[in-house]
Amino acid sequence: METIPILENEQKSNDNRLTIIRKSPAYWSIIINNPPLNLFDPKMFAELNVLLDNIETDNELKVVVFESADEDFFMNHHDVENRTTVPDQPGAMPFFGNWPKFVTRLAQAPVISIAKVRGRARAQGFEFALACDMRFASKERAKFALVEVGGSSIPGGGGVEWLSALVGRSRALEIVLSADDFDAEIGERYGFVNRSIADVELDSYVDALAERMAKFEKRALETGKKMVNARAGIPSEGDLWMSNHILQGVDLWPEAGKAFSKMLDAGLGKVGNFELNFAERLGDLPTV
Amino acid sequence: METIPILENEQKSNDNRLTIIRKSPAYWSIIINNPPLNLFDPKMFAELNVLLDNIETDNELKVVVFESADEDFFMNHHDVENRTTVPDQPGAMPFFGNWPKFVTRLAQAPVISIAKVRGRARAQGFEFALACDMRFASKERAKFALVEVGGSSIPGGGGVEWLSALVGRSRALEIVLSADDFDAEIGERYGFVNRSIADVELDSYVDALAERMAKFEKRALETGKKMVNARAGIPSEGDLWMSNHILQGVDLWPEAGKAFSKMLDAGLGKVGNFELNFAERLGDLPTV
Amino acid sequence: METIPILENEQKSNDNRLTIIRKSPAYWSIIINNPPLNLFDPKMFAELNVLLDNIETDNELKVVVFESADEDFFMNHHDVENRTTVPDQPGAMPFFGNWPKFVTRLAQAPVISIAKVRGRARAQGFEFALACDMRFASKERAKFALVEVGGSSIPGGGGVEWLSALVGRSRALEIVLSADDFDAEIGERYGFVNRSIADVELDSYVDALAERMAKFEKRALETGKKMVNARAGIPSEGDLWMSNHILQGVDLWPEAGKAFSKMLDAGLGKVGNFELNFAERLGDLPTV
Numbered sequence: 079m080e081t082i083p084i085l086e087n088e089q090k091s092n093d094n095r096l097t098i099i100r101k102s103p104a105y106w107s108i109i110i111n112n113p114p115l116n117l118f119d120p121k122m123f124a125e126l127n128v129l130l131d132n133i134e135t136d137n138e139l140k141v142v143v144f145e146s147a148d149e150d151f152f153m154n155h156h157d158v159e160n161r162t163t164v165p166d167q168p169g170a171m172p173f174f175g176n177w178p179k180f181v182t183r184l185a186q187a188p189v190i191s192i193a194k195v196r197g198r199a200r201a202q203g204f205e206f207a208l209a210c211d212m213r214f215a216s217k218e219r220a221k222f223a224l225v226e227v228g229g230s231s232i233p234g235g236g237g238v239e240w241l242s243a244l245v246g247r248s249r250a251l252e253i254v255l256s257a258d259d260f261d262a263e264i265g266e267r268y269g270f271v272n273r274s275i276a277d278v279e280l281d282s283y284v285d286a287l288a289e290r291m292a293k294f295e296k297r298a299l300e301t302g303k304k305m306v307n308a309r310a311g312i313p314s315e316g317d318l319w320m321s322n323h324i325l326q327g328v329d330l331w332p333e334a335g336k337a338f339s340k341m342l343d344a345g346l347g348k349v350g351n352f353e354l355n356f357a358e359r360l361g362d363l364p365t366v
Numbered sequence: 367m368e369t370i371p372i373l374e375n376e377q378k379s380n381d382n383r384l385t386i387i388r389k390s391p392a393y394w395s396i397i398i399n400n401p402p403l404n405l406f407d408p409k410m411f412a413e414l415n416v417l418l419d420n421i422e423t424d425n426e427l428k429v430v431v432f433e434s435a436d437e438d439f440f441m442n443h444h445d446v447e448n449r450t451t452v453p454d455q456p457g458a459m460p461f462f463g464n465w466p467k468f469v470t471r472l473a474q475a476p477v478i479s480i481a482k483v484r485g486r487a488r489a490q491g492f493e494f495a496l497a498c499d500m501r502f503a504s505k506e507r508a509k510f511a512l513v514e515v516g517g518s519s520i521p522g523g524g525g526v527e528w529l530s531a532l533v534g535r536s537r538a539l540e541i542v543l544s545a546d547d548f549d550a551e552i553g554e555r556y557g558f559v560n561r562s563i564a565d566v567e568l569d570s571y572v573d574a575l576a577e578r579m580a581k582f583e584k585r586a587l588e589t590g591k592k593m594v595n596a597r598a599g600i601p602s603e604g605d606l607w608m609s610n611h612i613l614q615g616v617d618l619w620p621e622a623g624k625a626f627s628k629m630l631d632a633g634l635g636k637v638g639n640f641e642l643n644f645a646e647r648l649g650d651l652p653t654v
Numbered sequence: 655m656e657t658i659p660i661l662e663n664e665q666k667s668n669d670n671r672l673t674i675i676r677k678s679p680a681y682w683s684i685i686i687n688n689p690p691l692n693l694f695d696p697k698m699f700a701e702l703n704v705l706l707d708n709i710e711t712d713n714e715l716k717v718v719v720f721e722s723a724d725e726d727f728f729m730n731h732h733d734v735e736n737r738t739t740v741p742d743q744p745g746a747m748p749f750f751g752n753w754p755k756f757v758t759r760l761a762q763a764p765v766i767s768i769a770k771v772r773g774r775a776r777a778q779g780f781e782f783a784l785a786c787d788m789r790f791a792s793k794e795r796a797k798f799a800l801v802e803v804g805g806s807s808i809p810g811g812g813g814v815e816w817l818s819a820l821v822g823r824s825r826a827l828e829i830v831l832s833a834d835d836f837d838a839e840i841g842e843r844y845g846f847v848n849r850s851i852a853d854v855e856l857d858s859y860v861d862a863l864a865e866r867m868a869k870f871e872k873r874a875l876e877t878g879k880k881m882v883n884a885r886a887g888i889p890s891e892g893d894l895w896m897s898n899h900i901l902q903g904v905d906l907w908p909e910a911g912k913a914f915s916k917m918l919d920a921g922l923g924k925v926g927n928f929e930l931n932f933a934e935r936l937g938d939l940p941t942v
Contacts (some may be wrong), residue, residue: 190831212824227590230583238593244822245557246532247598248500252560254590255478255579266843267554269821272828290937291831295806295909302803302830305814305897309889310823313597321593333583361578515878518871526881533845534820535886536788540848542878543766543867555842601885609881621871649866 084125095122096129103138104292111147114349118202119157120165120173126180127169133189140296141288144210145194150354152195153203155225157347158338174326178318181209181236185312188300190291194284195220195262196277200356205235208244208270211303214284215262216277221357222265226325228257228360230337234325239313245269259357337363372413383410384417391426392580399435402637406490407445408453408461414468415457421477428584429576432498433482438642440483441491443513446626446635462614466606469497469524473600476588478579482572483508483550484565488644493523496532496558499591502572503550504565509645510553514613516545516648518625522613527601533557547645625651660701671698672705679714680868687723690925694778695733696741696749702756703745709765716872717864720786721770726930728771729779731801734914734923750902754894757785757812761888764876766867770860771796771838772853776932781811784820784846787879790860791838792853797933798841802901804833804936806913810901815889821845835933913939 083094099107108129112122133139146152156173164170184191193199193207195215200223207213207222215222224233224241232238233254241250245268253260253268262274275283291299328334338346340363345352352359371382387395396417400410421427434440444461452458472479481487481495483503488511495501495510503510512521512529520526521542529538533556541548541556550562563571579587616622626634628651633640640647659670675683684705688698709715722728732749740746760767769775769783771791776799783789783798791798800809800817808814809830817826821844829836829844838850851859867875904910914922916939921928928935 190827211827227586228582230586232586232589232593238590239597242594242598244824247594247600248532248560249557250594250598251478251499251591252575254594255582255587256575257582258578269557269825269845272824287828287832290834293937293939294804294831294833295913297907297909298803298806298808299831301808301900302814303827305808305900306818306823306826306830309815309893310818310826312823317597324589324593331585333585337583361581363581515874516870518874520874520877520881526878527885530882530886535882535888536820536848537845538882538886539766539787539879540863542882543870543875544863545870546866557845605885612877612881619871619873621873625871649869651869 084129093121094125095119096125098129102292104140105288106139106142108142108144109147110144110153113148115347115353116146116148116151116154116203117157117347118153118155118206119160120163120170121167123173123177123180124165124167124170127171130180130183130187131169133187134183136189137296139189140292140294140299141190141192143192143194143284143288146197148197149219150197151203152193152197152199152220153206154198154353155201155203159347174322175319177235178315178322181318182312182315184209185211186307188296188303190299190303192284192288194280195222195271196280197221198223198356201225201233202235205233205237205240208240209236213265213271214273214275214280214287215265215271216280217262217274218277220262220265220271220274221259222261222270223257223259223357224254225257225356225360227255228357229341230331230334231328232321232325234321234323236313236318236321238321239317241270243311243313257357257360372417381409382413383407384413386417390580392428393576394427394430396430396432397435398432398441401436403635403641404434404436404439404442404491405445405635406441406443406494407448408451408458409455411461411465411468412453412455412458415459418468418471418475419457421475422471424477425584427477428580428582428587429478429480431480431482431572431576434485436485437507438485439491440481440485440487440508441494442486442641443489443491443644462610463607465523466603466610469606470600470603472497473499474595476584476591478587478591480572480576482568483510483559484568485509486511486644489513489521490523493521493525493528496528497524501553501559502561502563502568503553503559504568505550505562506565508550508553508559508562509547510549510558511545511547511645512542513545513644513648515543516645517629518619518622519616520609520613522609522611524601524606524609526609527605529558531599531601545645545648660705669697670701671695672701674705678868680716681864682715682718684718684720685723686720686729689724691923691929692722692724692727692730692779693733693923694729694731694782695736696739696746697743699749699753699756700741700743700746703747706756706759706763707745709763710759712765713872715765716868716870716875717766717768719768719770719860719864722773724773725795726773727779728769728773728775728796729782730774730929731777731779750898751895753811754891754898757894758888758891760785761787762883764872764879766875766879768860768864770856771798771847772856773797774799774932777801777809778811781809781813781816784816785812789841789847790849790851790856791841791847792856793838793850794853796838796841796847796850797835798837798846799833799835799933800830801833801932801936803831804933805917806907806910807904808901810897810899812889812894812897814897815893817846819887819889833933833936
């Protein structure tokens with residue numbers, strides 16, 4: 079079993095956000111790690127793009143499982159202040175306009191992607207999990223939230239598109255407009271996680287599933303995935319692109335700027351209570 | 367907190383079916399009350415249209431919660447004998463051909479609508495609840511039924527359209543063709559209610575959700591709702607119109623007339639056992 | 655109550671796979687019986703076609719319930735070695751290219767079809783159950799699996815189409831790509847069975863539902879079904895045909911031939927452990 083930082087060969091970065099653990103040629107575990115809050119930032123996006131290049135071209139790979147090195151955060155929201163930065167490293171590109179391509183490529187990749195969720199998956203982090211083919215979540219420790227509307231913004235990373243297809247209009251409206259936390263049990267009941275699993279069993283459960291599928295023929299897996307994609311639908315890149323650009327346009331809303339300032343004051347992006355209890359704290363913020 | 371009969375200013379009616387309780391400028395509770403059976407009648411439709419005019423134009427309003435003054439009936443089926451009456455009051459218009467417009471407007475309104483369901487929501491009453499953005503229902507006291515097929519008719523108020531999208535083909539067929547009662551637990555499992563909530567907690571649960579959303583920025587809420595509408599789909603007015611007119615055409619079926627007579631004899635529209643146990647009683651009626 | 659082998663009049667076969675129990679003119683129970691493994695074979699397909707001719711033209715029939723005479727297998731996978739045989743009997747036709755027509759006709763038939771599932775419904779057997787309008791399954795004894803991908807093949811009988819619509823993309827991918835068993839409880843939670851019912855209550859539950867619907871007017875039932883079909887969608891014959899032909903093309907994959915040989919050696923199509931525990935055994939087979 080090899081452990082490989084995603085940028086190992088390129089040596090362009092000392093701060094890998096993603097590390098590949100090659101459990102076998104057919105099954106990789108991908109560790110997400112951007113301390114201290116596991117924010118989604120331009121370097122993480124760049125590394126995801128490099129990973130996807132690998133995923134698309136590896137002839138032996140069948141299953142990738144994404145998990146977090148941080149027990150509190152599976153993957154967090156954007157590092158908002160650096161959201162438009164484009165770092166000088168492989169795979170780097172602007173988030174706006176390019177995230178829809180990533181989602182589309184991952185959903186159509188000839189490899190099965192699984193999000194194994196412990197801790198918080200909020201905003202962009204939830205939207206990344208939704209872009210994976212399947213989600214299995216810790217009954218005790220997973221929390222999902224699209225907090226954007228509570229911060230005078232909207233989810234622009236695919237959350238609306240995936241949830242609308244998975245949970246239907248009324249529950250998608252509840253998740254998007256309440257901007258609140260939803261645990262794994264509700265996720266299973268609503269349908270946005272495949273299953274809620276007791277935390278103590280989550281690793282072995284996902285491992286067994288991944289190993290099982292990794293034994294099957296790649297052509298059969300890929301054909302099965304393409305067939306489901308054809309009928310169950312994946313959001314079009316155009317649909318994703320429109321949401322992505324609605325989010326970009328939110329910067330023109332004065333109330334979004336005010337809410338952002340207020341959230342920064344309350345602890346946004348800093349280690350502490352606000353980040354741990356983001357959705358709850360949104361309900362407490364005085365009206366903007 | 368102001369309490370306002372919907373027709374207060376117009377003084378055209380002494381028998382308000384709807385009363386607005388303005389909990390705040392952003393959050394209204396709408397009380398449905400048409401004793402003794404909370405039938406949906408042309409006056410109630412007229413008041414709903416007036417309410418919708420208000421909802422669409424109020425710049426401060428963000429959330430409306432519909433609830434019933436009658437603990438046995440959230441909202442009941444049509445007052446069938448008066449179904450084609452057009453009363454002389456604001457908002458009055460023929461049900462056939464115009465209900466689809468109401469549903470379409472409510473689903474696209476810049477305000478979030480929630481049905482808080484206690485008691486029976488049957489036929490048109492269930493279809494109204496389905497037209498709301500979200501539904502939260504009393505675990506012990508809510509009952510949902512599309513009784514139409516059991517009375518040799520069909521649901522023409524949007525029930526087929528919403529259920530098909532929320533619960534899928536097989537469960538929509540079960541609900542429509544069995545014409546039976548479904549409680550809140552099944553509603554949650556099938557997906558046509560957001561959640562089943564213990565009756566004692568229902569009020570505070572919905573109140574907290576409504577208050578939370580009412581704190582958020584109206585533009586963010588409205589944009590989020592439009593985005594979900596764009597992807598999750600709302601039935602087109604054309605689709606709703608077709609169902610509405612299939613229902614209208616049922617008057618040409620001889621078996622529908624016979625079933626209607628039989629149900630009238632059994633207690634349709636009268637206070638008593640038949641109305642309380644409509645779906646159950648349908649199963650007992652001798653074959654038409 | 656009459657019991658009628660489906661081919662009684664034609665006398666072309668001594669080995670009826672289907673027997674009609676006419677519980678009433680409006681409600682038939684169809685017994686599936688092809689000992690010893692209840693494999694789906696060309697004779698069973700022929701009899702299903704004859705049955706469908708009857709279903710489509712009978713003016714009194716309203717509900718058909720499919721159940722198995724074999725407590726271990728509701729309906730099993732293809733009798734693979736005889737898959738392309740066309741027997742000399744009424745209703746016989748090649749499976750490839752014609753199964754999509756059967757599914758389309760059943761879904762649009764003016765009669766409600768219910769699968770009452772005990773035992774295993776695997777591969778084609780699961781796909782047949784999915785083609786029925788509703789599914790009620792034994793909590794203790796039903797098992798559903800699309801085992802194809804585990805055997806280096808793909809589901810070509812409609813499984814992808816129906817599951818994509820009923821359970822959404824992520825759970826459809828899980829079912830198709832894991833090729834594993836799913837019980838009735840998960841089936842209910844995921845949405846591919848209407849309800850999981852305690853085995854001891856299953857018969858009376860389905861019987862009561864069928865009898866209830868059989869009392870209602872045929873025109874109302876048929877109109878309700880057509881309305882749900884129009885909005886909830888049934889897979890198009892073209893979509894089903896494409897999956898059917900992808901499956902046919904799998905014979906060109908060398909890995910499929912190897913997997914087939916390996917499964918034959920392990921006990922495919924023979925009474926014993928492999929057939930009882932097909933999905934589990936797939937996970938144990940050494941990599942092809």
